[in-house]
Amino acid sequence: MSSAAPPITSDAPSLAGRVDRRALYAWIALLLAVMGIGAAAFLYQFANGLAVTGMRNIVMWGQYILFFMFFVGLSAGGLIVASAGRLFGVGAFKPITRLAVLEATIAVILAATFILPDLGRPERIINILLYFNPTSPMIWDIAIVFVYMAMSAFYVWLYCRADLARRGSWLALGTGTSERTMAREERVKSVMAWVALPAAIMLHSITAWIFGLQISRGFWYSSIMAPMFIASALVSGLGLVIVLALILRRLGRLAFPDSLVAMLGGLLGAFIAVEAFLLLAEYLTALYPGAPEGEAAARMLSGPYLPLFVFEVVVGLLIPFLILSQRRLRTSPVWVATAAAIGIFGIFVHRLNLVLNGLSYPNIDLPPGLPVGTPQVGSSFSVYTWYVPTLVEWLIVAGILAFGALLFTAAVAFLPLQEPDAH
Amino acid sequence: MADGKVAPVDALSPASKAWGEIGPRSAAPHWGMVVDQERCIGCWSCAVICKSENDIPLGMWWNRILTEGDSLDQPEVVRGGALEMQWLPLACQHCENAPCVKVCPVQATYHRSDGLVMQDTDRCIGCRYCMIACPYGVRNMNWGAPDRPTPHETGMVGARPLGTVEKCTMCVQRLAEDQVPACVWSCPAGARVFGDLNDPEGRLATLIREREGYELLEEAGTKPSVRYLPPRRRSPL
Numbered sequence: 001m002s003s004a005a006p007p008i009t010s011d012a013p014s015l016a017g018r019v020d021r022r023a024l025y026a027w028i029a030l031l032l033a034v035m036g037i038g039a040a041a042f043l044y045q046f047a048n049g050l051a052v053t054g055m056r057n058i059v060m061w062g063q064y065i066l067f068f069m070f071f072v073g074l075s076a077g078g079l080i081v082a083s084a085g086r087l088f089g090v091g092a093f094k095p096i097t098r099l100a101v102l103e104a105t106i107a108v109i110l111a112a113t114f115i116l117p118d119l120g121r122p123e124r125i126i127n128i129l130l131y132f133n134p135t136s137p138m139i140w141d142i143a144i145v146f147v148y149m150a151m152s153a154f155y156v157w158l159y160c161r162a163d164l165a166r167r168g169s170w171l172a173l174g175t176g177t178s179e180r181t182m183a184r185e186e187r188v189k190s191v192m193a194w195v196a197l198p199a200a201i202m203l204h205s206i207t208a209w210i211f212g213l214q215i216s217r218g219f220w221y222s223s224i225m226a227p228m229f230i231a232s233a234l235v236s237g238l239g240l241v242i243v244l245a246l247i248l249r250r251l252g253r254l255a256f257p258d259s260l261v262a263m264l265g266g267l268l269g270a271f272i273a274v275e276a277f278l279l280l281a282e283y284l285t286a287l288y289p290g291a292p293e294g295e296a297a298a299r300m301l302s303g304p305y306l307p308l309f310v311f312e313v314v315v316g317l318l319i320p321f322l323i324l325s326q327r328r329l330r331t332s333p334v335w336v337a338t339a340a341a342i343g344i345f346g347i348f349v350h351r352l353n354l355v356l357n358g359l360s361y362p363n364i365d366l367p368p369g370l371p372v373g374t375p376q377v378g379s380s381f382s383v384y385t386w387y388v389p390t391l392v393e394w395l396i397v398a399g400i401l402a403f404g405a406l407l408f409t410a411a412v413a414f415l416p417l418q419e420p421d422a423h
Numbered sequence: 424m425a426d427g428k429v430a431p432v433d434a435l436s437p438a439s440k441a442w443g444e445i446g447p448r449s450a451a452p453h454w455g456m457v458v459d460q461e462r463c464i465g466c467w468s469c470a471v472i473c474k475s476e477n478d479i480p481l482g483m484w485w486n487r488i489l490t491e492g493d494s495l496d497q498p499e500v501v502r503g504g505a506l507e508m509q510w511l512p513l514a515c516q517h518c519e520n521a522p523c524v525k526v527c528p529v530q531a532t533y534h535r536s537d538g539l540v541m542q543d544t545d546r547c548i549g550c551r552y553c554m555i556a557c558p559y560g561v562r563n564m565n566w567g568a569p570d571r572p573t574p575h576e577t578g579m580v581g582a583r584p585l586g587t588v589e590k591c592t593m594c595v596q597r598l599a600e601d602q603v604p605a606c607v608w609s610c611p612a613g614a615r616v617f618g619d620l621n622d623p624e625g626r627l628a629t630l631i632r633e634r635e636g637y638e639l640l641e642e643a644g645t646k647p648s649v650r651y652l653p654p655r656r657r658s659p660l
Contacts, residue, residue: 049585050549051567060551060564120549120564120586127529127548138528138552215643216522216558362560363640366489366511370560375481375570 028409031402038399041392042117050120052392057373059359059387064118066355067397068111069207070236070348072145073229075107076204077237079152080230081267083196086189092263095256098159098417099248100241104200105152106411107240110404112145117396137210148203155192156415158185163416171414204233211358219296219358224282231275236347238268239340244408246337254417258331265336269324272343275350276317296357304386308353316346360384432600434579443602446626448619453538454593455620455648456607457630458512461655462614465490465510469606469615473514476594476605478578480569485561485591486514486606509654512614514606515540515561515591516639516647523553523562532588538620538648539593547587554588558643562590593617620648 082100085093212225286297369383492499
């Protein structure tokens with residue numbers, strides 16, 4: 001695909017271009033089916049308790065929290081790139097701004113959804129409003145997630161508003177396209193970029209602090225957690241924006257020149273380098289004294305964690321960095337998309353390592369260990385556990401992912417994602 | 424009792440009732456416990472009576488006895504090749520600076536005015552953040568419906584709902600009857616002492632002072648209400 005992409009009619013009211021209508025309906029039917037299976041799995045879990053998951057007293061957070069923080073990262077990353085582009089006047093980012101903001105909105109909605117199946121008593125979630133504890137980082141995070149969700153949804157609407165008004169869509173909420181309105185819109189957009197950038201940074205920092213403020217977890221208790229969460233959010237968030245943008249361009253829903261792909265690829269390479277640097281700083285500081293405080297970091301370099309660590313560093317960081325550092329490969333959308341996809345998966349493994357290694361080994365690891373929490377054959381205690389998610393957890397995760405894909409498909413079908421003055 | 428259970432104090436003989444009385448305290452007590460590692464014989468009596476008193480389902484323990492070293496039932500080989508065995512009875516430390524109270528999003532974990540850390544299982548949403556925050560690993564989640572070895576409820580307290588977190592309450596149901604916690608009452612070696620940390624001349628303060636009582640994971644800064652007394656002399660086998 002080259003910069004000579006077919007022109008886009010930005011007021012097309014439905015999925016146009018090369019998408020076959022029947023294929024679209026089949027895709028939606030598939031998503032609805034996966035969502036249905038996920039909902040059934042959730043009801044099963046609700047009836048039987050979290051005993052149907054792989055979580056127990058030692059590794060008491062698993063798949064759901066992992067996806068929660070992964071999607072918070074995807075969301076924060078997308079919006080940071082979009083709003084920084086506007087703040088620092090990087091006009092070249094304009095064609096993907098709407099997509100980045102949309103991706104941020106849907107990702108944060110999914111992140112919030114992942115909290116629900118993680119609760120032992122999801123029907124009591126209202127207690128968070130009734131009895132909220134101001135000293136709990138989880139309360140800070142829920143607050144910023146909802147502020148951020150409202151803000152990014154408004155941001156999407158703000159960017160699409162004028163085009164919707166031109167189409168006469170009710171989604172324009174009665175706003176017009178007079179010169180005065182357009183001038184005001186530009187001012188609101190600038191203010192929003194100033195609000196959105198710090199909000200996106202706070203969203204991810206606070207999520208990091210859920211983990212990083214806990215002195216009970218040596219692998220997490222570090223001031224580098226928030227910066228590292230930002231760096232990994234930038235890698236995965238920008239990576240996802242790149243992949244989605246290239247897919248939408250292939251589908252004829254978005255047009256932008258290859259030069260933008262190369263530029264985003266270069267930026268992604270820089271973000272990967274920052275993530276690698278923070279990782280190095282963290283591990284060096286933890287390992288150098290050879291003291292008990294560095295035990296958790298040392299564990300990553302041996303035993304069952306070693307393959308995961310190698311994957312995180314070599315596959316997740318080194319390979320995409322090498323691809324993106326080659327000017328020749330950076331100008332190829334296929335290579336950039338490949339590097340971005342690997343980078344996203346690498347960040348996922350990074351977060352998996354964070355949860356697994358952070359929890360598998362209790363502070364006081366004398367025999368017989370911690371009570372597992374459910375009846376089992378033999379001893380009810382275990383010193384270490386290795387967490388493996390169950391089928392129920394996978395089905396619920398798949399259902400929520402399908403929900404996100406459905407939201408995204410609907411948004412692509414109904415929202416004008418193309419900036420009219422992009423080309 | 425409302426749920427038809429026998430109040431613990433009525434279930435005791437007059438002699439054991441008198442023996443289990445809490446005794447002297449200050450005007451505003453801060454309940455605490457001292458665990459003497461020199462006296463502990465690792466018999467698990469306190470862990471078992473805890474399960475019985477509090478009707479704790481299978482797979483869960485509020486109180487357990489850890490063995491120092493690498494093995495549950497083998498002595499530790501110490502410097503010089505001698506063999507030693509020592510235990511660390513572990514339950515909720517009822518911290519003054521409790522990480523669980525700080526992080527609970529819905530204030531389901533809270534301090535009583537007497538210093539005890541309590542868990543309101545009718546409010547708990549089951550997020551398990553308190554289990555993340557606790558450095559001691561003493562909290563239990565009701566992962567599934569409670570499973571008990573007999574259909575008869577043995578406990579003196581009501582069952583906890585599915586999907587909530589529970590832990591040692593220092594037997595508040597017994598404290599209300601002026602009785603020491605079940606683990607203290609049952610210890611055959613007299614290794615546990617319950618009392619008022621606020622009383623400077625009380626048994627706890629005296630023992631902690633004289634025996635150089637220490638806090639578990641002191642570096643976490645949790646200010647526990649449970650203190651441990653180290654053995655004064657090792658007794659190699």
